[in-house]
Amino acid sequence: MSCVKHLVLIGGGHSHVAVLRAFGMAPPPATQLTLICNVVHTPYSGMLPGLIAGHYRFEDTHIDLAALAGFASSAFVNDTVVGLDPDAKQVYRADGMPIAYDVLSINIGSAPNTNDVPGAAEHTIPVKPISQFLSYWKALQARIAGNDKSCQIAVVGGGAGGVELLLALQYRLSQGPHAQRLSFHLVTEEAELLSTYPPSIRETFHQTFTSRGITLHTNHRVHQVEANRVHCKNGAVLKFDEILWVTAAGAASWPTEAGLAVDDRGFISIGEAMQSLSHQDIFAVGDIASLEAHPRPKSGVFAVKQGPALAENLRRHLMGEPPVPHIPQSKYLSLISTGDRYAIASYGHWSMQGKLMWHLKDWIDRRFIATYTVLPD
Ligand SMILES: Cc1cc2nc3c(=O)[nH]c(=O)nc-3n(C[C@H](O)[C@H](O)[C@H](O)COP(=O)(O)OP(=O)(O)OC[C@H]3O[C@@H](n4cnc5c(N)ncnc54)[C@H](O)[C@@H]3O)c2cc1C
Structure with a gap:
């Protein structure tokens, strides 16, 4: 043996x-x-x-x-x-x-759970698997470039992943010639964004969303999805052209x-x-x-x-x-970026924000990747 x-x-x-x-x-x-x-x-x-x-x-x-x-x-x-x-x-x-x-x-x-909400698997794009999401992202950019219609883009999920992804997406798409016809929405069942974070962080992101013109739909628990629309528990039916699914992990x-x-x-x-x-x-x-x-x-x-x-x-x-x-x-260091090379750091109840925090995140993240891509001889 x-x-x-x-x-x-x-x-x-x-x-x-x-x-x-x-x-x-x-x-x-x-x-x-x-x-x-x-x-x-x-x-x-x-x-x-x-x-x-x-x-x-x-x-x-x-x-x-x-x-x-x-x-x-x-x-x-x-x-x-x-x-x-x-x-x-x-x-x-x-x-x-x-x-x-x-x-x-x-x-x-x-991966975000699409099974509990009827229609979510068919009519939304989950952020994971990431390889699939990246193909969608490429196709979305091509779709936006390929016509001159307005486009309402929504992220469902108000945790760190959803918030960060939406801000990044908005930043990138707002650089292009189509910015004027795009609008961005975040739909969450919670009363606030980032409900597990300290109040000061929640307030900061709330202000960021307001200043960037992102529409926030709080207290909107999505319970059914159809093509281009989400039905919420509170009776609201919201229409979007693109629906991204970044809800709780399944x-x-x-x-x-x-x-x-x-x-x-x-x-x-x-x-x-x-x-x-x-x-x-x-x-x-x-x-x-x-x-x-x-x-x-x-x-x-x-x-x-x-x-x-x-x-x-x-x-x-x-x-x-x-x-x-x-x-x-x-306790752990959380660094959430806002798309524009700016980040908000928090550790317990301590927090700090700015370009420097983005550079810190960039340094930590690049170091992680280098550990596994630049291998010892
Ligand atoms: C937009 C976004 C931003 C985020 N940012 C942060 C952040 O800044 N900091 C942070 O701490 N967390 C962040 N998270 C959370 C983070 O993504 C997860 O907590 C983390 O990836 C979990 O790591 P893991 O090692 O468990 O799995 P993963 O990193 O997801 O790796 C799983 C691996 O398994 C493979 N795999 C999956 N299923 C199978 C299968 N059946 N057979 C074979 N292979 C399989 C996958 O392809 C992948 O290679 C973010 C999440 C999102 C959505």
Whole structure:
């Protein structure tokens, strides 16, 4: 019997890139490594608004997973995982091929939930998967350039992702010759933008929206979508030409279908060592994981911090050693950009805004990408 263990990583999320880099620097003993991801170039979503705003190129904001897997001497399978059998210890690819594992790690992120609102999947564009969103963005720019009609663009979702994306989109489209015929809207079920942020941040963004002429539809819970219109719980029917969906994160269904322990929203329940509560040979991190003892918002900063800790625990698990706990940070730096190379930073109740904060965000984000694209010899 072979004593080589097969570690399979699903998804090229913010934590798995750290695992690949760490294992490239110091390979775990007697381990065969496979990364399965549905994209070759994985995006850093913190830079998506900057890409939309025109400050970055595609290659500034994406990590080449094939190159990173090569650095880690890992096989790279460019496919989507659609199923898992934890008893047989196999994952299933979209092309039907099973892949056997000894240890599994899942870092597949989340996507705005379009299933709960009838019509949302058919008539809106979710921000994730980002590769699909970028194709839509290209097509939208071509559509706007290709006719002279007015165009009402709406983002549904008033969290940081929706706010930042809309401001970036408006900034970019307002640079072009078509600015006069475009109008921008944000629709949210909450009474205010950024409801989980401190009041001073909410007020700042409220002022930004007002000064930029963006129409805010608060207390508008969308409960049905048709072509070019959203129906809200309060009875309002709003008409738009383009509807972007940036609502709360939803989980892939296959972990639940596989019988993994999940929380009430379908995210994989993990313990402090990042192991599935139901299956000790399965780890999960980033948005897809839920640490119920220490709940945190779905945000990339947690996945980034989990990366090195996950690498350490996978190594320990492969070597038969006990894992070490990783408690996600309770305070973290949030940097939300407004499209125009300006950002608002907050850390707990502290906040600061300006061009300098954008440069700080730019520096942090570029450093993250460089860590995984400029690899040691
Ligand atoms: C517009 C916007 C801006 C944001 N800005 C920030 C920010 O500035 N800071 C911040 O902390 N958070 C930000 N977020 C939140 C952030 O996007 C997520 O929290 C973060 O990406 C989660 O990281 P992850 O590692 O869990 O997964 P991801 O980064 O989403 O990576 C998941 C990977 O798995 C792959 N994958 C998915 N499903 C499968 C499958 N079935 N099979 C194989 N591969 C699969 C994906 O292609 C991807 O490579 C933003 C979100 C949005 C929408």
